Amino acid sequence: MTNSLRVRLLWWLLVPLAIYVFVTGKAAYDNARHTADLVQENILLASARMIAGEVEWSDGRLLVDVPPAALEVFASPYGDQVFYNVSVDDGRLLAGVPDFPTRQTPGHDAPNYYDADLHGNAIRAVGFVRQMYDNGAIRRVLVSVGKTQASRDAMLREIWRPQLVRMIEMVLLAVALACIGLTFELRPLLKVKEEVMDRDPMQLEPLRVERLHTELRPIVEAINQCIARLGLQVAAQRRFIADAAHQLRTPLTLLETQLQFARQHRDMEPTLSEALAAMQRSNRSMVGLTNKLLLLAQAEAADYTQLAKQKVDLAAIAQDVIEDLAMFAQKRDIDLGAELVESATIIGHEGLLSALVHNITENAIRYTQPGGHVTVAVTRDAQRVTLTVTDDGPGIPAEARSRVFEPFYRASADTEGTGLGLAIAKEIVHAHRGEIALGTREQPARGLVVAVGFAAL
Ligand SMILES: Nc1ncnc2c1ncn2[C@@H]1O[C@H](COP(=O)(O)OP(=O)(O)OP(=O)(O)O)[C@@H](O)[C@H]1O
Ligand SMILES: [Mg+2]
Missing domain, CATH: 3.30.450 (Beta-Lactamase)
Structure with a gap:
């Protein structure tokens, strides 16, 4: 029909x-x-x-x-x-x-x-x-x-016809009235349509609902809620671009100064070598930041229905990440341990999941004081596969816990970092329809526990 x-x-x-x-x-x-x-x-x-x-x-x-x-x-x-x-x-x-x-x-x-x-x-x-x-x-x-x-x-x-004619006339009248009534009553809906069509792409005020029918209001209110969410999203994106630009400006400015300095000391070794080394560090930090921005964009764009075609073993991924980070842990004098089940198959993107485990484990190693312990565990039961990264470092105060997932947010300024690691982790978890939570250990009551859960296959 x-x-x-x-x-x-x-x-x-x-x-x-x-x-x-x-x-x-x-x-x-x-x-x-x-x-x-x-x-x-x-x-x-x-x-x-x-x-x-x-x-x-x-x-x-x-x-x-x-x-x-x-x-x-x-x-x-x-x-x-x-x-x-x-x-x-x-x-x-x-x-x-x-x-x-x-x-x-x-x-x-x-x-x-x-x-x-x-x-x-x-x-x-x-x-x-x-x-x-x-x-x-x-x-x-x-x-x-x-x-x-x-x-x-x-x-x-003679008896029957007039009755039939009257009934048909009534039906025609009802149809005509219904047509007129519908045209009339559908006007507010068309008005809403025109209002939406005539909008500028960035015009994010809510649509007016006062003169709408009771039945139409919930629809327009739902559209308004959608517009409001879009507004928040647009604001977040703008903030993100501003923050990213700000983050990039710092090493760029530094690089500029270092370049000037190097030019002035063109013939003076070892000052020139030091300046060049500093320039390389600045450049590396920019490359690192750019890579993380790209990863964040990739995680945001990841679609579960596409990921659904791939099966990966989270335990194997965790094993690889631990091997990658072993040197870093050793350098920081951290005891990096693993408690991994034999296999923990889930649906997902290997590269993104590897970045997820890497970011969380790297944080644990980086923010725990030398001599500390970090344990990466992957467990599974009938329904869930769970990754937990536990450390006995300073932990994150409860009031900062919801904010550490925001891009560029850093709880302490005395270490280096971009503030994107957990934002990327959150996006990757969302793309895989999992959940991520921060907690503290009970014995001893210090450090951080990051728990990530996915549906088991
Ligand atoms: N295991 C941890 N222990 C204590 N604090 C942590 C831990 N993990 C994260 N944090 C805090 O949360 C903040 C955000 O972490 P996130 O990984 O998003 O960014 P980052 O580590 O600062 O930078 P990046 O990972 O991009 O290099 C960190 O700055 C740190 O203060
Ligand atoms: Mg980090």
């Missing part, structure tokens, strides 16, 4: 109306037919009675003189043909058409109505019996009168 609301609503209106018209139309027709039949049968019986009243004995014989009035009762502009037959039960015909299809149930004298066929004409007929007594003899005279149906059909039409 078409998708037009107008057409669909019209169908909802038209179908019950059509059923209604059909049912009442049928009832009206039955009524009209019943009335027309009754009238016709009454006339037939009156005529038959009149004829029967004229049957009399004359010299021991039955005679009838059919009165003109008995046939005049049928006078109508429709030219119906009238036939009659008066016969005695001994088979003698007193008057009328000899081959009239008489019908009378023996021993049953009540008027009997029936349909029959005479000379190719369909007729409605009545059989009426009059008993004649004479000198102890009883004779039964059967008077049958029949007529064609034209006037009866005309009467049926």
Whole structure:
């Protein structure tokens, strides 16, 4: 069926109306037919009675003189043909058409109505019996009168047609009113459409709901909520670009100064070498930042339905990351341990999951004081695969925990970093429809526990 609301609503209106018209139309027709039949049968019986009243004995014989009035009762502009037959039960015909299809149930004298066929004409007929007594003899005279149906059909039409016409007019009126009403009532919806179409891409004010129908309000309110979320998103993106630019500006400015310094000390070794080394550090930090920005963009764009095609083993990924970071842990004098199940298969992107484990484990190694312990564990049960990275470092104060997932947020300024590691981790977890939570250890009550859960395969 078409998708037009107008057409669909019209169908909802038209179908019950059509059923209604059909049912009442049928009832009206039955009524009209019943009335027309009754009238016709009454006339037939009156005529038959009149004829029967004229049957009399004359010299021991039955005679009838059919009165003109008995046939005049049928006078109508429709030219119906009238036939009659008066016969005695001994088979003698007193008057009328000899081959009239008489019908009378023996021993049953009540008027009997029936349909029959005479000379190719369909007729409605009545059989009426009059008993004649004479000198102890009883004779039964059967008077049958029949007529064609034209006037009866005309009467049926006259009773029924106007009702049908009235009903059809009502339906047409209802459809017309519904069409006008719908056009009128759909206007606010079209207004909303125009308002949305005419907007600038960055116009993020809510749509007006005051003059809308109650039924439309929730839709527009939902659109408004969507606009509000979009607004927040746009603001966050703008902030992100500003922050990223700011972050890049620092090493760039530094690089500029270092370049100037190097130019001034062009011929002075070892100052030149030191300046070049510093420039390389600045450059590395910019490359690192750019790589993280790219990774964040990649994580944000990752789509679960695409990831769903790949199965990966989180335990194997964790093992590789631990091997990668072993040197770094050793340099910082951190005891890096692993508690990994044999295999922990989940749906996901190997590169992104590797970055996730890397960022969390690297944080634990970097922020834990030398001599500390970091444990990377991957466990699984029937439903979930869980990665936990536990350290016994300073931990993150409760009030900062929700903020560390924001891009560029750093809880302490005395170490180096971009503040993007956990933001990337969060995006990767979301892209994999998992969840990430920060907690503290109970024994000893220091350090940080980062727990990430995914659906197990
Ligand atoms: N294991 C941890 N122990 C204590 N503090 C942590 C730990 N992990 C993260 N943090 C705090 O959370 C902040 C945000 O971490 P995040 O990984 O997002 O950024 P970063 O480590 O500063 O920079 P990046 O990882 O991009 O180099 C860190 O600056 C740090 O203060
Ligand atoms: Mg980090």
